[in-house]
Amino acid sequence: MDLIFVIIIGIFAISLLVFLLLRKIEKKIKDKAHIPSGNIFRVDLNKPSKALVSDRYKLAGKPDYLLNVDGKIIPVEFKTSPNNKIKDGHVLQLASYCLLVEECYKQKVEYGILDYNGVKYNIPFTNELKNELLKTLYEIRNVTEIPNRNHENSGKCWNCAYNYGCPSNLISKKTR
Numbered sequence: 001m002d003l004i005f006v007i008i009i010g011i012f013a014i015s016l017l018v019f020l021l022l023r024k025i026e027k028k029i030k031d032k033a034h035i036p037s038g039n040i041f042r043v044d045l046n047k048p049s050k051a052l053v054s055d056r057y058k059l060a061g062k063p064d065y066l067l068n069v070d071g072k073i074i075p076v077e078f079k080t081s082p083n084n085k086i087k088d089g090h091v092l093q094l095a096s097y098c099l100l101v102e103e104c105y106k107q108k109v110e111y112g113i114l115d116y117n118g119v120k121y122n123i124p125f126t127n128e129l130k131n132e133l134l135k136t137l138y139e140i141r142n143v144t145e146i147p148n149r150n151h152e153n154s155g156k157c158w159n160c161a162y163n164y165g166c167p168s169n170l171i172s173k174k175t176r
């Protein structure tokens, strides 16, 4: 009986330790990246995570973070640019993550966050932006010329908003 009691206490203590450790790691990541408040429940910076995939839109991607802010999922993407200015391509990439979250988690995404070295921009995922994304995807899928890839980095292709439609991408279908 005593042994069972000790085992139960031991399991409880280990669970508590793991929980506190995870909380500490999450806080460290947030502090380092100046992430807005909300629970991080998916991280793609330190370890590989599964891609979000939409068969309907033939789209796949891995946002840097997904935040849970009051039950709403917000994709966060870290970028760099001169003077921390927003780039159109980054907005489209973020929009593709908003769409993927809507598809995979079945909930409306109000906005995503672009983070340029701590300078954050909330990008509303409006119908206009969604339409622009779909139009762009349609256009690149109908390009007859095969684009020249200038790198061998599959991670770039994973994070590219055009990966599903790009015949030069380095992502094997097996890994999706």
Ligand code: SF4
Pocket (backbone or CB within 6 Å): 147, 149, 150, 156, 157, 158, 160, 161, 162, 163, 164, 166, 167, 168, 169, 170
């Ligand atoms: S998916 Fe295509 S366009 Fe995107 S980074 Fe890879 S090769 Fe370049």
